[in-house]
Amino acid sequence: MRPEQGTLISRAQAMAALLELLTDQPVIICNGFPSREAHKIADRSTHFYMIGSMGNAPAIALGVALAKPNKQVITFDGDGNVLMGMGTLATVGALKPRNFIHVVFDNEVYGTTGNQPTISNVVPLEKVAKSAGYVNVERVLDRDDLVYEFKDMLKKDGPSMLLIKVNEFVEDAGRVLHDPPDITRRFMKAIEG
Amino acid sequence: MIESDVFVQTMQEMGVNFFTGVPDSILGGIIAELMNRRLYTPAVREDEAVGMAVGAYMAGKTPAVLMQNSGLGTSLNTLVSLNVIYKQPCILIVSWRGQGGKDAPEHLVMGEVMPQLLDTVKIPHRTLTEKTAIEDFRWVAQTFMQQQIPVALFITKGVVKGLHP
Numbered sequence: 001m002r003p004e005q006g007t008l009i010s011r012a013q014a015m016a017a018l019l020e021l022l023t024d025q026p027v028i029i030c031n032g033f034p035s036r037e038a039h040k041i042a043d044r045s046t047h048f049y050m051i052g053s054m055g056n057a058p059a060i061a062l063g064v065a066l067a068k069p070n071k072q073v074i075t076f077d078g079d080g081n082v083l084m085g086m087g088t089l090a091t092v093g094a095l096k097p098r099n100f101i102h103v104v105f106d107n108e109v110y111g112t113t114g115n116q117p118t119i120s121n122v123v124p125l126e127k128v129a130k131s132a133g134y135v136n137v138e139r140v141l142d143r144d145d146l147v148y149e150f151k152d153m154l155k156k157d158g159p160s161m162l163l164i165k166v167n168e169f170v171e172d173a174g175r176v177l178h179d180p181p182d183i184t185r186r187f188m189k190a191i192e193g
Numbered sequence: 194m195i196e197s198d199v200f201v202q203t204m205q206e207m208g209v210n211f212f213t214g215v216p217d218s219i220l221g222g223i224i225a226e227l228m229n230r231r232l233y234t235p236a237v238r239e240d241e242a243v244g245m246a247v248g249a250y251m252a253g254k255t256p257a258v259l260m261q262n263s264g265l266g267t268s269l270n271t272l273v274s275l276n277v278i279y280k281q282p283c284i285l286i287v288s289w290r291g292q293g294g295k296d297a298p299e300h301l302v303m304g305e306v307m308p309q310l311l312d313t314v315k316i317p318h319r320t321l322t323e324k325t326a327i328e329d330f331r332w333v334a335q336t337f338m339q340q341q342i343p344v345a346l347f348i349t350k351g352v353v354k355g356l357h358p
Contacts, residue, residue, distance in 0.1 A: 026252075064251060065248075066245070087237035088241050088244075
């Protein structure tokens with residue numbers, strides 16, 4: 001039994017609540033189930049679905065954020081992903097892009113490969129982000145709090161991290177159907193200008 | 194020897210307007226020049242630099258990533274599971290440590306296999322020389338935009354002026 005399990009919503013429920021609050025912001029979504037779930041909940045051209053390069057979602061989002069300083073850029077990430085690319089928390093914290101929001105769905109497992117435990121049950125990733133220089137960080141456990149905090153972060157200057165503790169439930173979502181080059185082209189067109 | 198400011202100026206004239214990477218001594222002069230021109234965004238790992246370049250490219254920039262060849266090992270998965278399959282071009286400026294077996298031990302294996310490694314993963318590459326520089330840059334500019342994938346330009350010791358000539 002994982003420490004905070006039992007009181008939590010699923011990642012798909014959390015993601016659906018966040019996507020309701022987003023319109024045309026670029027969203028870079030990490031590999032594995034998060035991309036599949038986002039694709040099922042709302043398939044928008046502003047979504048960049050990753051299928052590989054684990055750990056790189058915030059780096060890609062950072063590149064977009066630096067190149068488009070007037071667009072708020074969101075990344076949907078996971079605990080295993082953040083742990084793999086933890087250096088990027090430092091890069092974001094040092095560069096301090098104001099238009100950068102890092103959402104971490106923390107289920108404490110590598111879900112796509114069979115729920116092997118990560119170490120995020122003992123390493124609070126939002127505290128790592130805060131120490132690295134993120135301006136706003138919040139850790140939330142339920143829907144009301146995540147909606148409140150995410151709305152707040154959309155109004156504030158970042159970089160911000162919203163860490164959402166979620167349960168291990170996985171939505172029945174198939175693979176992302178678009179070919180990777182089409183995902184690139186569609187995303188580029190959607191965030192032009 | 195190619196001056197660092199000439200190298201950077203040439204890249205800018207090719208349209209490159211987003212530079213990131215992780216330093217190497219051979220690239221020291223180029224990075225210093227990029228920092229003087231406020232064009233350089235430092236990364237902490239080469240795969241992160243490649244990821245940032247991908248984001249910048251999709252947001253309309255033309256990116257280049259600077260790294261020591263050891264960084265090709267670090268960023269290989271990003272190059273093949275992101276750039277290559279998603280068709281995201283990027284110029285890799287890679288210093289060739291361990292070339293000809295003359296370097297510190299940690300550079301010797303990568304120094305020997307680097308061209309074959311990139312051949313294996315189908316990333317085109319070319320080695321910059323002072324004599325062929327104009328064709329080398331032209332090849333880079335044409336190849337990476339036509340094929341929409343990363344291309345590597347190898348920089349050997351002494352070809353571009355470093356920090357300590």
